[in-house]
Amino acid sequence: MAKKISRTVLFHFLFSGLTFTFLVTLAISFDPYFLHSCANNIGNYTANSDYERNLxxxxxxxxxITKSNYGFYSKKVGEVNAMALCRADVKLDVCTGCLKETISRVKLDCPNNKEAIGWSENCTLRYSNTNLSEKLEINPQLCLLNIQSTANEYFQLILGQLLSDLRNKAAAGGALLKYAAGNLSLSASETLYALVQCTPDLSEGDCNHCLDKAATDGIRQCCLKQRGCRVLSPSCNLRFETDPFFEAGAEFPPPPLPSVDRQKEEEEKQNKSNQIPVLVASLSAIFGLAVVFISGFFIWRRRNSRDEENSQEVQLLDLVNEHSRETFNGENGERSQEFPSIQLDVLHAATNHFSDENKLGQGGFGPVYKGTLADGKEIAVKRLSETSSQGLVEFKNEIMLIAKLQHRNLVRLLGCCLEKNEKLLVYEFMPNKSLDVFLFDSKLAAQLDWQKRFNIIKGIARGILYLHEDSRLKIIHRDLKVSNVLLDNEMNPKISDFGMARIFEDKNEANTNRVVGTYFGVLLLEIVSGKKNNGFHHLEHGESLLTFAWKLWSKGEGMELIDQVLVPSCVASEVLKCIHIGLLCVEEDPADRPTMSSVIFMLASNSTITLLCPSEPAFSVGRAIAKPTEPISDDGVFSVNEVTISNFSAR
Incomplete structure (x- = not known):
């Protein structure tokens, strides 16, 4: 089980030449995907554009990649520049696996951004429409700390010495690798371990400067006197712990020295030239034997792979054809209650072979396509990525369970397909797409008056309550956001992707503790305000949507938060109640957040109720926190608890 630790995150963002810094403290389980930064001021690319294709x-x-290249990769295609840096002590398969996961998560968290950064446990990924090579970038800088502090009076002294030695060693590395790791004794029974790394395209001076800023500003402002810390920036990173966390021997061999003595080089060349005749004769015999051996090996492997491929094909077809009488093409109206399945050729025909014209969008688990069956029925087909580690039987069983979840505020799973290494899920089609399409569009937002938005809020809450408490699976959504709320013909909300976590993750409590996506309270505030939490900032103070809402509410000016298109239709008491509930749902202590049943009771109540006074939000996403004004008196009290997606207890 993952060990739960508290981490403090330090962000630096630049606005109009000024640097804003804020600290964020949250308790989360260990997650190999740490954080991301989306450059919202750079601009976005459009779907199916040259930029997207090049990216x-x-x-x-x-x-x-098939070669380690010392863990550093720099690519440029068209307008797109990208860099990837893996920790030098990890193996190639770990490196590529980390990059795949980070790419998937950055796509999800920074959709269509032309510039973004993703930091993971073993790798960093950056891309931009500007040149990244040989360019020192210190900001944004993030810090994650170990909650345990140290009482060792020599700790900082020894840490400074260790980081200084490692910094100089890494900076002096060649153009292929700038990395160093080591340890020093803190006492007879305790050792301090540290690791530093720069992107190797930096000069020695830039690498030294980057690591120096991480060791001074980063540690001093974030994790002074802590037993462990990680400071992450675009061009470098460092980490220290009192427990070993890196491999003793790096996966990558030391890079070649930058220069070689010319005399020794000539002597080596002369010796090699004398050995050529002997080598030619030896190699000729070896080559002949190798040709025979390799030819035989490939013949054997080809036959063996054919047998294996045929076996896998048979297994897939057996699973699919076990209950494949239902083809969803109108020929058979009976629905299999055990395992609804649909044949691949039917889905190819329905989606025009998954053409770009039929693509509805791209999510973290794969693209979604619109399809039309032979009987005219419209469907949505999610083409799952290959990141799921489940076997076919486990995958089938998971789909069977999720297909049995039935609620008017959940998107209905109609069936699936397992053929030719494809994993496809077939859902009912939602003609009005997702909530964010209307909410954040100035022209479409007017179609969502207050009554529709209030009904959407209540519908989302009912759907979450069903997943948390009433369904047999007790699902924690873990990616609740407006783009995952779909709308039917009558603008009724239906939550999508609620089963993806079960399919793509291990089913244990540690994983369901991950904080992924947006709290219900933040989603509620987005619906009321018509503003995105990701990227929102108040021009005067650089506040997040959360802190801006809390500040207005604390001054008794909560109505100033609402989307202006709601003014003619809103009911003030309902709006203020939703803002109040939203703030309660993001309390720092999960015990202070309302349960979903409490949320639904509050939303449905027409009488005057007393609510607890929410405290200032403890964290926000991607913006600075301004000091709030003095809150109004908490003349209301309401004993409620939360709707978090981070706790297995489903608050």
């Missing part, structure tokens, strides 16, 4: 080309090249 996907780079992603494919980076994740299909």
């Amino acid at each position: 996907n080309t780079i992603f494919k090249q980076i994740t299909s």
Whole structure:
């Protein structure tokens, strides 16, 4: 089980030449995917544009590498520049696996951003429409700390010495690798371990400067006197712990020295030339034997792979054809209650072979396509990525369970397909797409008056309550956001992707503790305000949506938060109640957040109820926190608890 630790995150963002810094403290389980930074001021690319195609080309090249290249990859295709840096002590398969996961998560968290950074346990990924090579970038800088502090009075002294030695060693590395790791004794029974790394395209001076800023500003402002810390920036990173965390021997061999003595080089060349005749004769015999051996090996392997491929094909077809009488083409109206399946050729015909014209969008688990069956029925087909580690039987069983979840506020799973290494899920089609399409579009937002938005809020809450408490699976959504709320013909909300976590993750409590996606409270505030939490900032103070909402509410000016298109139709008491509930749902202590049943009771209540006074939000996403004004008196009290997606207890 993952060990739960507290981490403090330090962000630096630049606005109009000024640097804003804020600290964020949250308790989360160990997650190999740490954080991301989306450059919202750079601009976005459009779907199916040259930029997107070039970016996907780079992603494919980076994740299909076969040589270690010392863990550093720099690519440029068209306008797109990208860099990837793996920790030098990890193996090639770990490196590529980390990059695949990071690419998937950055795509999900920074959709269509032309510039973004993703930091993971073993790798960093960057891409931009500007040149990245040989360019020192210190900001944004993030810090994650170990909650345990140290009482060793010599700790900082020894840490400074260790980091200084490692910094000089890494900076002096060649153009292929700038990395160093080591340890020093803290006492007879305790050792301090540290690791530093720069992108090797930096000069020695830039690498030294980057690591120096991480060791001074980063540690001093974030994790002074802590037993462990990680400071992450675009061009370098460092980490120290009192427990070993890196491999003793790096996967990558030391890079060649930058220069070689010319005299020794000539002597070596002369010796090699004298050995050529002997080598030619020896190699000729060896080559002949090798040709015979390799030819035989490939003949054997080809036959063996054919047998294996045929076996896998048979296994897939057996699983699919076990209950494949239902083809969803109108020929058979009976629905299999055990394992609804649909044949691949039917889905190819319905989606025009998964053409770009039928593509509805791209999610973290794969693209989604619109399809039309032979009987005219419209469907949505999610083409799952290959990151799931489940076997076919486990995957089938998971689909069977999720298909049995039935609720009016959940998107209905109609069936699936397992053929030719494809994993496809077939859902009911939602003609009005997702909530964010209307909410964040100035022209479409007017179609969502207050009554529709209030009904959407209540519908989402009912769907979450069903997943948390009433369904047999007790699912924690873990990626609740407006783009995952779909709308039917009558603008009724239906939550999508609620089963993806079960399919793609191990089913244990540690994984369900991950904080992924947006809290229900933040989603509620987005619906009320018509503003995105990701990228929102108040021009005067650089506040997040959360802190801006809390500040207005604390001054009794909560109505100033609402989307202006709601003014003619809103009911003030309902709006203020939703803002109040939203703030309660993001309390720092999970015990202070309302349960979903409490949320639904509050939303449905027409009488005057007393609510607890929410405290200032403890964290936000991607913006600075301004000091709040003095809150109004908490003349209301309401005993409620939360709707978090981070706790297995489903608050």
